[in-house]
Amino acid sequence: MRRGVLRSVRLMLLAILCLSVSGGMACGQPRVGMKLELGSIRGRTASPIHVNVRLEYNEPQCLEGYLELQIYDALELTSESDRLATLRRDGIVLAGQDYEFSLLLPPLQTSDARNWAVRAWFVTKDERIELTSAPGRKGPAEPFDLLMTSSLERAFVLCSASEDPRNRPAAGNRKLLQERLLLSDVMNGLQSISGEQLEGEVVELRGSSAGADGQQSTPGIVHYAAEWDVKTLSEDPLAYCAFDVLLLSDGALGLLSEAQQRAIEVWVRGGGSVVVEARERLQPQQLGFLRRLMAQGLGAESDLALDDEGRLLVVADRSGEPVLSRAGLGRAVLLPVVEDLTGVVQRAAEWRRTVCFLWKVREYSDVYGGTTSPPPSDLELARRYIRDAQRDERGIYSTNAWAETENGQYVNLERSDVASGRFYVPERQLLVWRRQWQARQQSLRSQQTPLLGAAEAVLLPADVQMVPVSVIAVILLGYVLVVGPVDYFVLGWLRMRKYTWLLFPVVTAVFTFLTIAVAHAYMSSDDTGGVLLITDIDEGGGVVRQTTLETLFYGGGREVTLPQRRSLLVQTRDQYLNRGMYGDSPMPSDEAPIYEGVFPQNFGLRQSVQQWSPVSFRTLTLEPEGVELPAIDWEDSSLVTTEEGRLRLRASLQMLSQQTGGEYEATVVHQGGLLPVVTQQVNVWDGAANGQYRERSQVQQFSWANEMFGCCQQPSGEGVFSLVSQLSPQGSDALEDLAMSSADNPEEYVLVVLRRRGERIEVFRRLYRVAGAAQ
Secondary structure, three states: OHHHHHHHHHHHHHHHHHOOOOOOHHHHHEEEEEEEEEOOOOOOOOOOEEEEEEEOOOOOOOEEEEEEEEEOOOOOOHHHHHHEEEEEEEEEEEEOOOOOEEEEEEEOOOOOEEEEEEEEEEEEOOEEEEEEOOOOOOOOOEEEEEEOOOOOEEEEEEEEEEOOEEEEEOOEEEEEEHHOHHHHHHHHHOOOHHHHHHHHOOOOOOOEOOOOOOOOEEEOOOEEEEEEEEEHHHOOOHHHHHHOEEEEEHHHHHOOHHHHHHHHHHHHHOOOOOEOOOOOOHHHHHHHHHHHHHHHHHOOOOEEEOOOOOEEEEEEEOOOOOEEEEEOOOOEEOOOOOOOOOHHHHHHHHHHHHHHHOOOOOOOOOHHHHHHOOOOHHHHHHHOOOOOEEEEEEEEEEEOOOOOOOOEEEEEOOOOOOOOEEEEOOOOOHHHHHHHHHHHHHOOOOOOOOHHHHHHHHOOOOOOOOOOOHHHHHHHHHHHHHHHHHHHHHHHHHHOHHHHHHHHHHHHHHHHHHHHHHHHHHHHOOOOOEHHHHHHHHHHEEEEEEEEEEEEOOOOEEEEEEEEEEEEEEEEEEEEEEEEEEEEEOOOOOOOOOEEEEEEEEEEEEEEEEEOOOOEEEEEOOOOOOOOOOOOOOOOOHHHHOOHHHHHHHHHHHHHHHHHOOOEEEEEEEEEEEEEEOOOEEEEEEEOOOEEEEEOOOOOOOHHHHHOOOHHHEEOHHHHHHHEEEOOOOOOOOOHHHOEEEEOOEEEEEEEEEEEEEEEEEEEEEEOOOOOOOO
C-alpha cells in the first residue's frame, strides 16, 4: 500500500515536470539576445558606419532567419517619420552559441539629435522575436542606442590598424601617430592675429578644445581614432569609406592579406588616404603593394627594396623624410623606417606639410602655410552688404537708408542728422553680421551640392510636363458655368430645379474624373526616368570610381526593388524648406527604404514610390567594370592646358559623335572658371519659369558641364571646402566627395566630357596636375 502511494506520487511529479517542460517549449520563445555597438567612438560625417553585432543564443535547437534593424534618427521612438531605413541581414543560423559579425550601415543623413534609436528583431519562418537592449526590464522592448555626431559638426575618423590592439599595448610610434596625424593638430598651431589690429574687436576663429570622451577637436571639427585589428580589416574597398584616413603601423602591413591590400589600394585610388609605418619583416607581395601606392612620390630616381631579413629599404634622395605620393585620386604617405618618429614629428614645417597632404588640405590655404588670415574688420564686414560703406568718428555709415542682407531682407539704417545725409549701421546689426560670419566659417557640417537638384530635374522623363495653367483655367471655368448658370437656367427651363442637389454632386464627380484624366495625360510617361553616371579616371586612364544618380517617376504608386552588387546606394533628399545660418532644413522625404541582403556586397533596396512623386538615388562604386570610355588621349595634358589641345579635343569628340552616335560635350575647369570646348543645344526643365520643358535658343545654349559640374572644383569659400580640396569617398547623397580639385590651385585642371545617349547621360572626369602650364 505504502509503495503504491509513493509510486503514484512519483508518477504525478514526473507528469507535472513533463507538462511544465512541454508547456514551456510550446508557449515560450527561444531566448535570443543582442548586443549592438559602434566600431568606433562615433561615425564619420555623411559616411557608412561600422557596427559590431553579437546575437546571444543558448537553446539546443537551431534557429535560421534574418536580423531586421529599423533605424530612427531620434533619441526616443515617437514617430515613424523619424525612420531612416530598415536593414534585413539574411543567412544567419544560430546553433546554441553566440553569433558575432560586423555590419556596415548605409551613409544615412543625420540631424542634431546625436543618436540613432534602433529597433531589432530576429525573424524566422515561424516567429518574429523582438530584441531588447534591456533584457531584464519588464514592459516593451527597449531600442538600442548608437551615438552619432551632430549634423552641425564635421566628424573625421582615422582608422588605426595594428595587430590585436585590444590585448597589446600601443607601441610608441603608433600612439604618437594617433595623436599627431589629426587635422586638428596642425590647426591648433596656427599663428593668429591679435585683437588690437582689428579695431578693438577680439574674434577667436578657431580655438582648441577636448571632448568629453577624449577626442581632439576644434569648433566644428571632431576627430576620432578608431583602433582596428588588422586581421579583421575588410576585403571590400567600400568598407573603408567609413574612414577619412587609414593608418597601418605596429606590424599591420606585414599581416595584410593580398585581398586586403587590393581593397585598400582600390579605396585609395578612389580618393582615400593611407599612411604606412613599416618596421616589420615584409613579403614581396607587400613590397609590390607599397611600390604601386608610392610610385608617383618616389619618382624615377628612387625605389623601395627589402634587405636580407625582409626589412624595408627606402632608396631616395632625401632619406629620413616622409614620402608623399598621389595614387589616383587619393593620397599615400610612407613614414621613415626609424625606431622613434618623435624627431620626424618635431620638424614642424615638414610634419605640417605631411599632415596637410594626407588630409588633402588646400595647398594655398592658411592652414597649409601655418598661418591664419585676420577676420574682417567691422568696415570690411559691412561692405559685404553696403557697397559704399565708410567710417567716421561716429561709426560706419552709408548714403543709402537701407542695407540688403544675404537673405534678401533690408535693414533700416539710423540717420544722424538731416544735413549730413549719413545713415549709420546700428551696433546690434554689426554684431549680428559678425556672428553670422563666424558661424559660417566654423560650420563644417555636411552640405548638399546644387548638382543633386539639377540632376533630378534633367533625369525626369522627357515627355512629362505639368498641366498648363490655361487647361486648369478652362476646367475650372467649365465647372463654375455648369454648377451656376447652366444649372439654374436649364433646370428652370425644364422645371426640374428640385434636382439641383442631385445634379451638383454628379457634376462635381464628372469634373473630378476629368481633372484626373487630364493630369494623367500630361504627367504619365512610358519611361521611368533617366540615369546620370559620373565616372572618374586616374592618371593612367583607368576608371577608379563611379557615381550614379537615378530618378524614378511613375504615373501610379508602386514598390520597386533595385538589385545591387558591390556598391553604396542611398535615397537622396534634395528638397528644402529654407536656407538658414547653419545650413539647409530638409523637408520630409518619401518612405524609408528597406535594404535586404548583405550590404554592400550583394543586396536589394525596396522603395515605395508614390504617384507623380520622383524619387532619386545615389550609387557609389569603386573601380567599376565594363565602362566604355570615349576614345580620346586621356594622358595628353595639352588637351586642357593649351588652346591648340582643346581644338584637337573638339575635333576628336565631333568625330566620335559622327562615328558612334550620341551627343558629346566637353569643358575644362580651371581655378573655378569654365572653358567650354564642345557645347550642345539641349532640353532642360525650367520649373521656376512655367513648369514645362522648353528648348533654349542658340543664344541661350545650355551646357550640361557648365551647369552641373562646377562641383569638380570647390571654391575656397565657406564650409569644409574652405579647409580641404576634396574628401575621401563617402557615398552619401550630399555628393561632397565629388570634389576632386581646388579652385585656388593654378596647377590643377579638370577635364569633363559628357556623352548623352537617350535617357542615359554619362560624364567622364579626369584631374590633371601641370606645373607652370599656360592656358
